Structure formats: structure tokens, C-alpha cells
Amino acid sequence: MIRCNNLHVTFNHGLPTEKLALRGVDLTIPSGEFVTVIGSNGAGKSTLLNTIAGDIRTTRGDIFFGDRNVTKLPATGRTKDIARVFQDPLAGTCGDLTVEENMSLAYGRGKRGTLSFALNNKLRAIFKEQLSRLNLGLEDRLDSEMGLLSGGQRQSVSLLMSALQPSSILLLDEHTAALDPKTAALIMDISSQIIAEKQLTVMMVTHSMRQALDHGSRTVMLHEGKIIFDLEGKERANYEVKDLLNLFAQARNDGEELDDDKLLLGS
Amino acid sequence: MSVFAFLGTLEIGFIYGLVAIGVYITFRILDFPDLTVDGSFTLGAAVTATLIVAGQNVFLATLLGTLAASCAGLLTAWLNLRFNILHLLASILTMTALYTINLRVMGKPNVALIMEPTILTPFEGIFGIPDMYMKVIFVAICAVLAALLVAWFLNTQYGLAMRAVGSNKRMAQANGIVVTEKVYVGLALSNGLVGLAGALFAQTNGFADSTMGIGTIVVGLAAVIIGQSLFASRSMWVIVLSCIVGSILYRVAVSLALNADFLGFKASDLNLITAVLVALALVFPKLRSEWKAKQAERNNG
Numbered sequence: 001m002i003r004c005n006n007l008h009v010t011f012n013h014g015l016p017t018e019k020l021a022l023r024g025v026d027l028t029i030p031s032g033e034f035v036t037v038i039g040s041n042g043a044g045k046s047t048l049l050n051t052i053a054g055d056i057r058t059t060r061g062d063i064f065f066g067d068r069n070v071t072k073l074p075a076t077g078r079t080k081d082i083a084r085v086f087q088d089p090l091a092g093t094c095g096d097l098t099v100e101e102n103m104s105l106a107y108g109r110g111k112r113g114t115l116s117f118a119l120n121n122k123l124r125a126i127f128k129e130q131l132s133r134l135n136l137g138l139e140d141r142l143d144s145e146m147g148l149l150s151g152g153q154r155q156s157v158s159l160l161m162s163a164l165q166p167s168s169i170l171l172l173d174e175h176t177a178a179l180d181p182k183t184a185a186l187i188m189d190i191s192s193q194i195i196a197e198k199q200l201t202v203m204m205v206t207h208s209m210r211q212a213l214d215h216g217s218r219t220v221m222l223h224e225g226k227i228i229f230d231l232e233g234k235e236r237a238n239y240e241v242k243d244l245l246n247l248f249a250q251a252r253n254d255g256e257e258l259d260d261d262k263l264l265l266g267s
Numbered sequence: 268m269s270v271f272a273f274l275g276t277l278e279i280g281f282i283y284g285l286v287a288i289g290v291y292i293t294f295r296i297l298d299f300p301d302l303t304v305d306g307s308f309t310l311g312a313a314v315t316a317t318l319i320v321a322g323q324n325v326f327l328a329t330l331l332g333t334l335a336a337s338c339a340g341l342l343t344a345w346l347n348l349r350f351n352i353l354h355l356l357a358s359i360l361t362m363t364a365l366y367t368i369n370l371r372v373m374g375k376p377n378v379a380l381i382m383e384p385t386i387l388t389p390f391e392g393i394f395g396i397p398d399m400y401m402k403v404i405f406v407a408i409c410a411v412l413a414a415l416l417v418a419w420f421l422n423t424q425y426g427l428a429m430r431a432v433g434s435n436k437r438m439a440q441a442n443g444i445v446v447t448e449k450v451y452v453g454l455a456l457s458n459g460l461v462g463l464a465g466a467l468f469a470q471t472n473g474f475a476d477s478t479m480g481i482g483t484i485v486v487g488l489a490a491v492i493i494g495q496s497l498f499a500s501r502s503m504w505v506i507v508l509s510c511i512v513g514s515i516l517y518r519v520a521v522s523l524a525l526n527a528d529f530l531g532f533k534a535s536d537l538n539l540i541t542a543v544l545v546a547l548a549l550v551f552p553k554l555r556s557e558w559k560a561k562q563a564e565r566n567n568g
Contacts, residue, residue, distance in 0.1 A: 053441075079443030092441070094434035097427075098501065104424070105431050110443040113424035143501070 001066050002029040002052060002169060002201060008060035009047055009225075021047040023225035024061070031168065034195060034202040034216035038209060038244070043222040045205045049171050052203070054078045065169070080110035083162035083200075085155070085191075087174040092158035095147030099138065099157060102146050103127045106161030130160050134190065152183035159187060163194045170195065172204040176211070188215065209241045219244075223251055274403050276522050278471060280515030281406040283486055285464035287494065287510035288417055289457040290487030296421070297433040297453045302358040302484050303343045304461045306365025307336035309480035311462025313369045316378040316475035325386045329466045336462020339365055340454035348447045369477050376477045378469075385470035402471050409467060410511050413460060418507040420456075426503075429453055461487075482538060489545040490514035496552060520544055 009022040022044050029035050039045050050056045052063060054075035062071045065081050086092045093102045104118045107126075124142060131139040134156050138149075146154060155175065162170060172191065176184035192215065195202050206212050212219050218232040221244075228251040231239060286304065293301035315332030319325055339361055346357035370376065390401055420426045431439040432449040439446055461483065469475040494513025498505055524540050525532050532540065 055440075075440055076443050076445050079441065084441045086437070086441075091435070091437055094431050094438055096434040097430060101427055101430075104427060105439075105442050105444075108424055108428075108442070113428040113444070115420070115423045115425055117422055118424045118427035119422075145501070 001031045001064075002027070002203070003064040004028070004048075004052070004061065005064070006061040007048070007051060007058055007063070009044075009051055009056055010059045013059070020225055022051065025222075025225070025227055027220065027227060029201055029203065029218075031201050032199050033218060034200075034204070035218045035220060036212040036216045037203060037205045037220055037222060038207070038212045039222035040248075044225040045222050046173060047225075048222065049173050049203060049205055052169075053082055053084060053171055081167055082169045082171060083109070083165070083167045084171045085158050085162050085173070085175040087177050089151040089155040089158065089178055092161070093146045093154050096145065098143050098145055099131070099149070100124060100127055100142040102157065103130075103161055103164060106164045109165045109167075111165075130164070131157070134160065152179050152187070155179060155183075155187055156190060159190055159194065163198055166198070168201055170200045170202045172202065174205050174207060177207060191215075209244045213239055213241065213244070221248065221251070223248075271399065272522065272526075274399055276518045277515060278403045278406055279468075280518040281403070281410040281511065282464050282468050282471070283490060283518070284410040284511030284514040285413055285460045285467070286483055286487040287490035287514045288414055288507055289460035289464075290484065291491045291507065291510050292417070292453055292457040292460075294488065294491065295433070296430055297450060299347075299354050299433070299450060299454065300358070301340070301343060301454060301457065302355065303339055303361045303365070303454075303458055304487060305480045305483045306362040306369065307339040307458040307461050307480075308465040308468075308483040309369045309475070309477060310339055310365055310372070311336040311465030312469035312475035312479060313372045313378070313465075313477075314462075315466035316380055316469045317373055319380060319383050319385065319470075320378060325384055325388065325470070329386055329463070329470070332466035333459050333463040336465065337455040337459035339462075340456075340458030341451060343458075344451045344454040348450060366477065369480075373475060373477065378475045379473065380469060380475070381473045385473075386467070387470060406467055406471065409463075411508070413463070414507045414511055415504075417456075417460075418504045421503040421507070482541065485541055485545060486514075486517065489517045489541065489548060492545065492548045493517055496548060517544065 004025050004027045007022050007025040008020075011019045011021055025044075025048060037045050037048065047056060051058060054070070054073060054077070058071055062069055064070065070078055084092070094105070100119055100123075104123060107123065127142060128139045131142070136153055136156060138153060138157065146157070149157070159175070175191070176187050179187060188211070194200070202216065204216065213236070218230070219236060220227050220230045222228070229247055286308065289304060293299045311332040314335045315328045318328035318331060343358045343361040346352045346360060347354045352360070387402060387405055390405060391398060393401070396404065421430065428439065428444045429449045429452065431442070431444060432446050436446055465480065468479070490513040491510055492513070493516050494509035494511070495506065497512070497516075498509040500506060500509075521537065521540055521544070524530060525534060525537070
């Protein structure tokens with residue numbers, strides 16, 4: 001379970017460029033729930049995710065994993081509970097290392113690295129078996145450099161890597177946004193499989209309202225650092241993309257034009 | 268080249284092989300260009316030579332010289348990690364400070380070890396091997412042993428985590444790797460190897476000098492680049508051992524250049540030759556790929 005209590009995050013505190021990125025976010029995600037997070041650029045989606053992951057310190061408020069207060073815990077200390085997949089396919093893997101070396105790193109996530117060999121045949125067998133699930137032929141390329149793989153392949157491996165170690169929370173930050181539609185669909189499929197299989201608590205940030213409604217069991221929308229609505233259950237099941245857009249327009253009743261965002265968000 | 272000169276070339280090649288491994292760890296593994304080595308090479312030599320002259324055990328003296336150099340690496344890492352000083356600048360600061368520290372350690376610009384016992388003394392006359400061969404065999408064993416240890420280390424979980432830090436910090440962090448710790452360990456290891464090279468150099472050549480470290484970084488880098496361009500491999504064992512091969516080849520190239528009468532070089536031209544060799548090693552791969560691209564264009568056109 002993730003619980004955020006009145007989260008505030010301010011960038012460049014006290015400077016002319018001060019930005020209130022999060023302004024009091026209260027959010028409780030029960031174990032095993034899959035929440036999709038939407039909002040326009042600068043709404044605070046990624047900030048919220050990165051704050052939960054520990055990359056960004058909170059200015060005010062607390063974060064709990066279960067009963068544990070992790071607000072003061074650095075990002076590396078939270079990796080026992082959290083697996084992440086980034087938007088940039090290059091960000092989640094090391095291009096200079098081989099596929100199996102990358103997977104070995106993920107296999108040791110949250111544990112202290114020891115002085116035993118990072119790779120052995122037992123591990124290779126596990127990695128091979130995992131990679132064969134992707135049907136991309138990567139199981140025969142264990143010793144290929146990660147940098148030689150395509151963006152989609154790298155992102156697929158990142159996803160597999162996130163599930164190599166048992167964790168309770170999976171944070172997906174627009175992890176299909178940089179891919180072509182076909183690959184994006186494939187990645188989303190694998191994500192759903194892994195999430196269902198491991199019964200993970202998931203937060204997925206997305207720019208696509210379609211994706212936000214099609215996946216998961218709950219959708220929250222952020223605007224200017226606050227949650228402006230929170231949909232679940234029957235109400236959510238009846239929602240269409242255009243309903244979301246209307247809700248969004250109402251929330252932004254400051255009269256701003258929505259046309260640009262409509263193009264972006266309706267896709 | 269006489270046998271004697273060739274043995275001298277090999278000996279220096281193996282000693283600087285240790286430097287090359289150190290430079291490989293910072294430049295290639297950690298992506299942390301570290302110029303501290305110019306100072307830590309001398310520091311290793313200075314501490315070891317001073318302790319030997321003071322009557323200390325040669326092995327203890329060598330160990331302490333190595334550890335002193337490791338501490339210099341830690342200082343550079345601290346300046347960079349704690350205060351966000353650019354890595355290059357942090358290492359230049361340490362290097363500059365070390366010049367004075369080395370003079371203070373020795374109390375004078377130069378310490379002679381000619382009449383003192385050295386780390387080679389216990390091995391003199393074993394199996395009836397003449398001293399001039401023994402020297403080379405000894406430094407060769409040191410260098411290869413160090414290379415095997417480093418290669419093993421880089422293949423462990425801990426070593427792999429260090430390689431991830433140099434390759435992709437964000438990914439490393441997301442997988443629970445503490446980046447700062449790996450940088451500290453890497454710089455201590457790298458400078459320790461360089462300090463050990465300095466300590467061995469002082470003992471095989473019979474002196475420690477405050478200026479002996481100048482250009483260490485360039486020589487180490489030259490060895491790494493030559494070694495890597497000759498042996499394109501992903502195996503840590505091959506890569507680390509190729510640093511030593513690169514170092515020896517570099518020494519051979521330098522002594523050939525200095526010995527070729529028609530070129531008319533003097534011993535004092537060493538630094539120019541070094542710079543030209545490194546520049547060539549860096550430029551060659553690029554020229555080759557450009558040339559190939561041109562050829563392909565011509566063939567297609």
C-alpha cells in the first residue's frame with residue numbers, strides 16, 4: 001500500500017523561479033490496485049512519481065509504504081519495494097553492458113552486491129526463460145550489448161527486469177510514450193501480464209486518456225500539483241475519453257483554450 | 268635495441284601496466300577522468316622510499332605507499348561528490364596539492380634507494396636467475412596478478428554495480444546501487460594501483476623524485492587506448508590484461524622512436540613522442556571509419 005499525506009514539493013525554493021510542483025497531494029493506493037495518472041504537461045505527474053520513488057525530497061507531507069514512513073529514505077533505500085520503468089528506453093538499462101549483465105543488476109535490486117560472480121549458468125537459465133516470454137528472440141542474445149537493441153526491445157527488457165526481484169510497487173512513467181504504436185501495445189500487454197501475475201501495486205503515468213481508461217482500476221487526474229479528480233468502479237467504467245476531456249475542461253475553468261491539449265490528450 | 272634495453276622497456280611497461288589498469292577504472296569504468304594519478308604515482312614512490320630509508324620493512328613500506336595513494340583518490344572523490352566540484356577540476360586540485368605533499372614527505376626533491384634493501388632484495392638469486400631478469404619477472408608477476416584481481420572484481424556483483432554507475436547513474440540508483448560509494452571505492456582502487464606502480468618504480472629504479480609523476484595520466488591513457496584498439500573484446504579478463512599489453516607496446520614504440528637514428532630524436536623529446544602517439548591512437552579509429560564510409564560512397568555512386 002502507498003499512502004501520500006498532504007505532499008508538497010517546491011522547486012527552487014525562495015528563488016524567483018520558485019515552482020510549486022505538488023500542492024498538497026493526498027492519495028492512498030491499496031495493495032494490488034492499478035492506478036493510472038493523467039494530467040497536462042507540468043501538472044506534477046512525474047514529480048509525484050519521482051517523489052514516491054525518492055528521487056525528489058518532499059517539502060512537506062509524508063509517504064508511507066504500508067505502515068512504514070519512508071519520507072526520509074533515499075531512493076536507493078526504497079528500491080527493495082519499488083521497481084520502475086522510465087519513459088526513455090535508454091534510461092532503464094545500461095547501454096554499455098550486455099543484456100545478461102543488465103538483468104543481473106536488476107536481479108540484485110535492493111540487495112547489497114557481494115563479491116561472488118555477477119553471472120553464472122543458473123542465472124543465465126533464469127534470464128533466458130524470462131526473455132523467451134517476450135517472443136522477440138532476445139533469449140539468444142544474452143551476451144549482446146544492450147546499446148545494440150532497438151528502443152522497443154530495450155523497453156521490453158526493462159519491464160522484465162522490473163519484475164525479476166519481488167517488489168510490491170511498480171512505477172511506470174509514460175513507459176510506452178517513446179515507442180511506435182505496435183511496440184507500445186506489446187509493452188502494455190507484457191506490463192498487464194506481469195502486474196496480474198505478481199499482484200503489484202501500480203502507478204502508471206500516461207499522456208494518453210485512452211490508455212488511462214483501458215488499463216487499471218482507478219484513474220486520478222493531476223492539475224497544477226493537486227488531484228482534481230479520482231475515478232473508480234462503475235463510474236469509471238462508463239467514462240469515455242470525451243467525458244474525461246469535459247471533466248478536465250471544467251476543472252480548468254480559468255478559461256484557457258484547450259485545443260492544443262485536446263490533440264495531445266485525446267490520442 | 269639491446270637485450271638490456273629491451274628488458275628495461277619490458278620492466279617499465281609492466282609497471283605502467285598497473286597505471287593503465289588504474290586509469291581504465293576511472294576513465295572507462297566510472298567515466299570519471301581523474302588526473303590525481305600524476306600526484307599519486309609520486310606519492311606512492313615518495314612514501315615507500317622515505318620509509319625504506321628510515322629502515323622500515325620493504326613490504327610494509329610498499330603497502331603504506333599504496334594506501335597513501337588510495338587516500339589521495341578518496342580526497343578527489345570527496346571533493347567531487349561532497350562539494351560538486353567538477354571531477355576533472357577536483358583531481359587537478361588534489362594533484363597540485365600532492366606536489367607539495369610529496370616534497371614534504373621526502374623532505375627533499377629526491378630520495379636515492381641505491382644502497383637500500385628493496386622489495387626485490389628477498390628474491391635476489393632465487394633459482395639462480397640473474398638480477399636483470401628477476402626484476403622483469405617480479406614486476407610482470409605483480410602486474411598480471413593485479414590485472415587478474417581487478418578483472419575478477421569487475422566480474423563480481425559489486426564490480427558490475429560499479430560498471431553500471433559509470434554507464435547509467437539513474438538506472439544504477441533505480442536498482443538500489445549507492446552511486447557515491449562506488450565512486451569512492453573505484454577512485455581508491457585506481458589510485459592505489461597507481462601508487463603501487465610508483466612504489467615499484469622507485470624500488471626497481473633506485474630513486475623517488477618529486478617530478479617523476481608528471482605525464483603519468485597520458486602514459487596510462489595511451490596504454491589503455493592502444494590495448495583496447497588491439498583487442499576488441501567484452502570480456503573483463505581480456506580488457507584488463509590488454510591494458511598491460513598496451514603499456515608494453517607503448518614503451519616499445521617510444522624506445523623504437525628514440526633509438527631510430529634517422530628520426531633524430533633525443534631522450535628529452537619523450538613527451539612530444541608520447542603526445543603524438545596518443546593523438547595517433549585516438550585519431551586512427553576515426554580516420555579509418557571516415558575512410559571506409561568514403562569508400563562505400565564511391566562504390567555505391
